[in-house]
Amino acid sequence: MKKVKVYALSTCLWCKKTKRYFEEKKIPFEAVDYDKQDDDCQQKIMEEIKANGGTGSFPFVKIGNSCTQGYNPGEFEKLLEKK
Amino acid sequence: MNVEQRKQALRFLFGPIVDKLGYKFTPVEEDAEFLLEQEVLLEAETGMPYCPCQARGKDRAENMKIVCPCIPFHRRHYDAMKRCWCGLFVHKDVTDPDKLVQFPESAIKEG
Amino acid sequence: MAEFIEAAALAQLRDPGLAPTFPKGLPVLLIKKNGALFALENRCPHLGCPLTLGSLDGDVLTCPCHDWRFDIRSGRFLDAPELGLKIYRTRIAEGKIFVEV
Numbered sequence: 574m575k576k577v578k579v580y581a582l583s584t585c586l587w588c589k590k591t592k593r594y595f596e597e598k599k600i601p602f603e604a605v606d607y608d609k610q611d612d613d614c615q616q617k618i619m620e621e622i623k624a625n626g627g628t629g630s631f632p633f634v635k636i637g638n639s640c641t642q643g644y645n646p647g648e649f650e651k652l653l654e655k656k
Numbered sequence: 657m658n659v660e661q662r663k664q665a666l667r668f669l670f671g672p673i674v675d676k677l678g679y680k681f682t683p684v685e686e687d688a689e690f691l692l693e694q695e696v697l698l699e700a701e702t703g704m705p706y707c708p709c710q711a712r713g714k715d716r717a718e719n720m721k722i723v724c725p726c727i728p729f730h731r732r733h734y735d736a737m738k739r740c741w742c743g744l745f746v747h748k749d750v751t752d753p754d755k756l757v758q759f760p761e762s763a764i765k766e767g
Numbered sequence: 768m769a770e771f772i773e774a775a776a777l778a779q780l781r782d783p784g785l786a787p788t789f790p791k792g793l794p795v796l797l798i799k800k801n802g803a804l805f806a807l808e809n810r811c812p813h814l815g816c817p818l819t820l821g822s823l824d825g826d827v828l829t830c831p832c833h834d835w836r837f838d839i840r841s842g843r844f845l846d847a848p849e850l851g852l853k854i855y856r857t858r859i860a861e862g863k864i865f866v867e868v
Contacts, residue, residue, distance in 0.1 A: 583696040584708035586687055586743060587758055607711055611730050619711070626762060629711040629722075643758035669814055676849040703813075704833065720834040725815075728847035 575637035575653060577602035580618060583609055587644035588632040594646055600653070607631065657700055663692040666705060670725050670745075677727050679745040682753050691744040693726055709742040733761040771858050771865035774806070778862065787819040790866045795855060796863060797838055798823065805839045806855040806866045812844070818852075 577595060581588030584604045595602040607618055619629070625640040627633045634641050636652035667681070674680065682688050694708035706712060710722040728742055734740045738747040739756050746753050757758040771788035783800045785807055786830050787794055796809035796818050807828075809817050814831035823829075827839045827845065836845040842852035856867040 582709060582711065584698065586690055586694075586711055602668065615711075621715075626759065628762075629713065631709050631711065640761040642762075645757055645759060647757070648759075673812060673850065677847060717834065723833045728844070728850070731847070 574601070577637075577653075578635040579604045580622060580631060580635075581606050581643070582631045585631050591632040591634060591644045591649075594649060595607040657696075659693060659696050662696045662699070663689070666692055666695060666724075670750065674725050674727065675747045677725075677731075678748055679725075679727060680748050680750075682739075682743055682746050684753055687743060687753075691742055697718070707740075707742050709717075732762070733764060736764045769867050773863050774857075774866040775864045776862060777855075777859060777864055780804075780864070783823060785819055785821070785823065787817065788864075788866070791868050793810050793868055795866050795868070797866075798828070799859075800826075800839070804857050804859070804864065806836070806857045806864075807839060807842055808853040808855075810852075811835055812850050812852065 577600055579591055579595070579602055581592065581604055592604055605618065607615060610618065622633050627640065627642050630642060632644060634649065636649065639652045639655060641648045641652060691708055693733060695705040698708060699705040705724045706724055707724055712719050712722065725740070725745060727734055727745065730741065737756060737758060738750055739745065742754045743753060750756065773793060774788040774790040775786055780797055780799045782802065786797045788795050788797055794809035794817065796807050798805040798807065800823065809819060811818055811830040811832060813830065813833055813835050816830055818828060818830055821828050821829040826839050828839050835844065837852050838845065842854040844850040858865040
């Protein structure tokens, strides 16, 4: 199974919906609330997000080697099925 | 601070602005209440009602572009989604926001 | 009915300079720049901040609270043409500035 990582903000509605999507599909995922991290950790996360074509808009989701930004179940499914 | 009162105040302040921009509060009342509450709490913490779904950085000019309502600074992107990033506001013609898709700005730049 | 109301003494306003006034109780910001006089609503349409402590760069006034930028000639908000500050006509007579409200 592909590794799933959700970068989120604790204040973000769509991040909550994203986490709920993977929970309901019973797909194991790692969730990191960006705003709950210290400055150094935030900097590292943002560098990683930007290196993968993202911006400061959350959620940012890594599925295997692919990334997507925003709550988009269609895109999540596509990336989960991608060979 | 009274969170409920400030939420009402933000509704009162934001309503006429987004109306002129062609938007309205999301008709999903539960979502609007949650998002407004997050903004009130962010405002209490930072002094600014920031977008609850976008991260602040160290650059003030960039941070000011995510103070709600941030529609003017992301117009093309939000108009393409028919919704602002956090979903507090949707285009006036939207009746079912759950049918809208959230996508990054890069998706429209790429066409 | 609109009428010209005394807002400030002309000598009160530097060039360039900003002065908050309240003709008939309305918050009106007077701006003098290169000899020209402008009168704008002194309340940012964003969150209602007074613009008195805003910064003026050329014809652009920036709100001190969240940096919304306005053209002092038209009142227009630079990042969305639908939004802006109300502008008022002015008249100078006998060393006084009058604003039409």
